[in-house]
Amino acid sequence: MKVRDIMQTPVKILREDTSLREAAGFFRREMVRGAQVVSEHGFSAGVFSYEELLKALAAGAELSDPISLHVRPMMCSVHPETAVEELKRYGSSFLTVVDGAQILGGIDMMAVDDIIRGGRISSKIPAHAALQDLPEAAFLVDEYWTVRWFNATAAVSCTAEEADVLGKPLSQVLTEAGFGIETDPLDSQSIIIAWRDETRFLPITWSASFPDGSSDRMVLLRNVQEEMLRARELTKLRSLSKELDAIIDSSFDGIFITDGKGRALRINRAYERITGIRAREVLGKTMSELVHEGFYDESVTMKVLQSRRIETIIQKVRDSKTIVVTGNPIFDDDGEIWRVVTNVRDVTELRRLQLELERLAELQNHYRRELDSLRRNINTSPEIIIRSKKMQEVHDQAMRLAQVDSSVLITGESGVGKEVVAGLIHTNSHRHTGPFVKISCAAIPEQLLESELFGYKAGAFTGALRTGKQGVFETANGGTLFLDEIGEMPLALQAKLLRVLQERTIVQVGGVSETPIDVRIIAATNRDLEEMVQTRQFRSDLFYRLNVVPLFIPPLRERQDAVIDFIYHFLGRYNQKYGLNKQIEPEAMDLLITAQWPGNVRQLGNSMERLVVMTKGDVITRADVHKTMHTSDAAQTTCPEPSPGTLREAVERAEKQALALALRNNPGSRAAARTLGVNQSTVVRKARRYGLHMQEYFDASTHR
Secondary structure: OEHHHOOEOOOOEEEOOOEHHHHHHHHHHHOOOEEEEEOOOOOEEEEEEHHHHHHHHHOOOOOOOEHHHOOEOOOOEEOOOOEHHHHHHOOOOEEEEEEOOEEEEEEEHHHHHHHHHOOOOOOOOOOHHHHOOOOOEEEEEOOOOEEEEEOHHHHHHHOOOHHHHOOOEHHHHHHHOOOEEEEEOOEEEEEEEEEEOOEEEEEEEEEEEOOOOOEEEEEEEEEHHHHHHHHHHHHHHHHHHHHHHHHHHHOOOEEEEEEOOOEEEEEOHHHHHHHOOOHHHHOOOEHHHHHHOOOEOOOHHHHHHHHOOOEEEEEEEOOOOEEEEEEEEEEOOOOOEEEEEEEEEEHHHHHHHHHHHHHHHHHOHHHHHHHHHHHHOOOOOOOOOOOOHHHHHHHHHHHHHHOOOOOEEEEOOOOOOHHHHHHHHHHOOOOOOOOEEEEEOOOOOHHHHHHHHHEEOOOOOOOOOOOOEEOHHHHOOOOEEEEEOHHHOOHHHHHHHHHHHHHOEEOOEOOOOOEEOOOEEEEEEOOOHHHHHHOOOOOHHHHHHHOOEEEEOOOHHHOHHHHHHHHHHHHHHHHHHHOOOOEEOHHHHHHHHHOEOOOHHHHHHHHHHHHHHHOOOOEEOHHHHHHHHHOOHHHHOEOOOOOOOOHHHHHHHHHHHHHHHHHHHOOOHHHHHHHHOOOHHHHHHHHHHOOOOHHHHHHHHHOO
């Protein structure tokens, strides 16, 4: 039977400004469970069905609400030639029948359920006695809505005798039983909705003919909340079924499922791919039959049924392919085997993958050795790479400092990792459970720095919060405060900081009372504080107070052997961050290792992030490295070329490099010429000679 044989025609239509009350009456009069919805201009707006009506009422919608608030887009549609049996896979109570762009009719899924069982529920109703056990109140009414019969559930709901019900209008029966009702404006006896207490009931009506030739209307009072609960449970079951189907079919391993008797129920696509056996060949057959027919030399399922435990065997299929199969028994509540799920792997495929992995391992042997070396030197902070003796000394000293509570002054060039070392000291100290608060003295205006450090009272200055504000010293109480760029702190604040270090108390801006604090101070700078002390730019007493234990971090150029480890570290980090799997070819690695990094680890990290994000392929090439270093902040990086054959070549290369750097750091050719101490025409001529596109450098300088 096809859809065209059972679809409702002509197409029932509702306007989108129709109210829920009018829609319910329309469904009742037309004996349908859904309709096409059109806008005021005649365009299709979707579908409104009995299911949407139930959802709206269950959600507390008013009967006066327009159906436009609850219209479903016309996603569930079928072709008129679709078999009726296939309609069960659609998760909707009403389907639209379409052929191309033309809407032909609709399908009531309740009617479909009955058709599949053997007949239309709207055309044949069994004898009245068969309706007695329905869980819903059922009434037979004539064309005037007079009750001719009702079932036992209706009798309980109405708490009335037969004589008090038969012959009365249904609306009167329900009203006398304590129901509130809403009737159809076009038919005062036609009930749209009924309710009692907090429960809503939606009458479902259809024509019913009986063997004696009589023809009445059957009315069921359906509990809206219970109906929606059943619908949600059915939707959930369908969703779980689809999810399970997707999981089984997406598995790379083959899956073979049998029942407790060894009869094949299902195989996934991977099983067909691995074995070459199609589902139609085995489904419905027992494993003993399949072994007898030569599909397999033996069955792991039969072993599982005998031993009642997990079994694994090497199995040969009919084309002599060898596979590894593992059978897993699934038991029901009575302890009987309900299903046997078998996982299948192709040994041939596994062997091929093994050889491929061995080949890749051989190609990457050098990098594996480097990674092993890195793992041997790994420490509590993944940000610290220890390869050189100098960094080993820094690490050891930091770990020793973590065990004491003295102030620490960390010095070193910008980007060497001063903040990382400070974090290492905090993490390994007894204060590790307390806060680690960081503040840059150079990033905050002088006027605001004091209030950021010490906090302020309400009304301390114009714009201050009414509640006041806590400073970073109080925030870091019980932990560690990292003062970065300490050399940029104004002299006036240096005196207050010295007092805090000596007294271990602070006074908020605008306050008078002292607040005790328990904070460890770690300061850092890339400036020469001793020279600043000599030039009176930094207080000597504060310097000596901070410089109890100095810790110097060498620049990256002095620990060149650590560059490769940083490269792999940043490569792994940004691969994980962006969901990529980039690799680096040896020539590109050599170029990165031999480059000079004036910005130290920070510059190297930024360059690696740019390479991971910007390279098109899965492998970072030497060309990618060259391009990145000459079109980004990495233009400051010096990338040595192979040794020149002549002095002239070396001079030309140095000249080109100096010219590129001047172009990068200046907004125009005249400024670059002043930096280099030559005429502007010389800059233009040599840039053309060396193939340097000046505008690209100037654009990069502008957006830097």
